[in-house]
Amino acid sequence: MAANQENSFNHLVFKAQAVRKQMNTNLRDQVVKDIYQRAEEIAAKAVALPDTRNDLDRKIDNIVTSRIWGYPLMFALLSLVFWLTITGANYPSQLLSNVLFGFQEQLTGFFRWAGAPAWLHGVLVLGLYRCLAWVVSVMLPPMAIFFPLFTFLEDLGYLPRVAFNLDKLFKKAGAHGKQILTMCMGFGCNAAGIIACRIIESPRERLIAILTNNFVPCNGRFPTLIAMAAVFMGALAAGTNSFAAAGVVAGVVLIGIAVTLLVSRILSKTLLKGVPSTFTLELPPYRMPKIGTLLIRSILDRTIFVLMRAVVVAAPAGVITWILANVTIGDMSIVARLAGWLDGFGRIIGLDGYILLAFLLGLPANEIVVPILIMCYLAQGTMLELDSIEALRQLLLNNGWTWLTALNMILFSLLHFPCATTLLTVRKETQSTKWTVLAALIPTGAAIAVCFLVAQIVRALGLV
């Protein structure tokens, strides 16, 4: 019976084809036109419209998208969001870290009381727990501030205006204006940024946005960048200058955006060649979001979601790092041996073996790169929080750092492969191993190339 039914259906498909050929109107055009015409008629009968040519939205847009105020306003708002995130997160981060690391002492006490072997305490407390505590205290507060702020601008209707203002830049790079929104999201978390790429309807432009999202530094990398900027500036001039460091971070963000546009352009001319698909962007009316709902949704849907993903990868990373740093082969720990192998290559690109190893071990989450590095330098097998930038600077200088090392560390952090969470998200979103591999290879290639060039130029000019 099913086959019978299928036959009669197929017969009708052919019949419809024949009927269509006889018609002399374009069917799709006519159908859409008739539906819209009816909508117009119904609206004319049931809706009374006022004159909207002078409404509030237009007045706001006159400023927000104006030639003079459009860009400065955008830049000011973005800076404000960053400033609120970074300064606002300081205190709660400190508090969380005190509480979580305080609890570690209790855990240690418990292990001692239970007579647990030292290696078990090492793996579970010094490895797993410390890593988790670090990730939570560093990541949670900035995200809990950034995501609601971002969602506020999104719900307000401002973000589509940003895409409107910047689209031409992206058009030249063969990309979609909405990519800037996915990049803004990437400042919070690249995994979230890659999910946000769904707002780009055309597959080609969406892939470009996915593959380049990593070039905006996420919350996990900001602490690294800020610390390195402080060290870097400190190495140039004695004493740290927070304004100068902030300037370096802002410069890094601009480099990231420039690289995004450049790589987008290269991709659109090579791997993802093709005519850009249709571009349409709705500029919705401005609407004041409901703050309560906004907080609940942005914390539940974004902050907790991202944090849970990070926690899942940070736990095993802590265990592995502890084991690598504490298990010795011959007279050296595994960490020291691995770093030794990487050292030659690391030096060529202006870094060293430990730095490269820290980035590799930090694959699960970017926020653990610096702690791992410090741990390796101190070679005492646990992650440690140095209490001041000055102490960190001294430690790095003792390990042969110059301002070139700090600069290249910043560049490598900005450009290198995305974290494991982000790569998993790319895999989920693209359903393709090929694009996931490329999402790791393209940034890594860029990072190595840029660091190599900078190191060679600086050395050739005799600047270090």
Next chain:
Amino acid sequence: MGLTTQSTGIYAFVEEMHQDPNFNTDAVIALAGNPNTGKSTVFNGLTGLNQHTGNWPGKTVVLAKGIYEHRGKKITLVDLPGTYSLLANSADEQVARDFICFGNPDATVVVADATCLERNLNLVLQVMEITPKTILCLNLIDEAKRKAIRIDRNGLERLLGIPVVPTVARDKGGLAELENTIHEVALGKRQMNPRQTIYHQAIEEALRELQAELEEVLQGKLNSRWVALRLLDGDSSIIDEIRRYLITSTTQVGKEV
């Protein structure tokens, strides 16, 4: 072939939804609407925190499902992607269309922005062609009032032939009435009589040529006028999907008997 067709796309999603014990409910309601109409506010307003999101199998479109209770009945709400149209020019539109068409929702609520109703009616009229159980949720009615836009609700109901419920979802205004209306429509307590769009004469003639025969093949599983329109349109992606649906639904009926 039956196996592969049933385990992909829409069928996998619907199957998964019905297998999930949390979603073993009395009715399934689809929530459609243009982007920026406050559709997700309506969704959140109805389901609260009782929801979770899932990927549409094989595509990168997110569908959120939520549950609420009304007059002792458990209702599942499926939040479809925001689209301007169902003519399937994008993955989002395809997913929304497939769910309304083949997901057998007991009712479909179209959330419209009252401040630009004319544009939103396009989607409403398209949904009405697929399913008679369509409800128009006129959201942001407070904003419309503020902008001095006046909407004749009764007139609109008469012109469309479907229930129209004005809401202010962000303040939960009108949601109780929306729940009542959904209840009545989904459980068949309300006679639905949507007024279909009449097309250009040439199209209407062509439709007449196909519709009678289609009725026999479809056996009431799909709206014959809508299927006839798709056949005339010749969009092979939807035609293949309809064929697939017809085959699987017959085999499934056979299994149950």
Next chain:
Amino acid sequence: MSIAEFELTQLPVGGFARVVGIKAEGLVRNRLLDLGLVPATVVEAVRKSPAGDPIAYKIRGALIALRSEESRQITVRALVED
């Protein structure tokens, strides 16, 4: 006397026009139609991006930005405002 037809791209900001037709074919055509750009639709050019492109148009109550690549595909005719 017939009123001259031109591309939507050429409509100055603040100006109104009536859609005559779409030149593009295939997916682009269908997308533009779905936005409501069917013949006889009145379109207003509302504002330009600070960079000059895209341009936002009021189309059936919604403000929608189109790149010049798209708006060039749309033929319009001047609308004498009454």
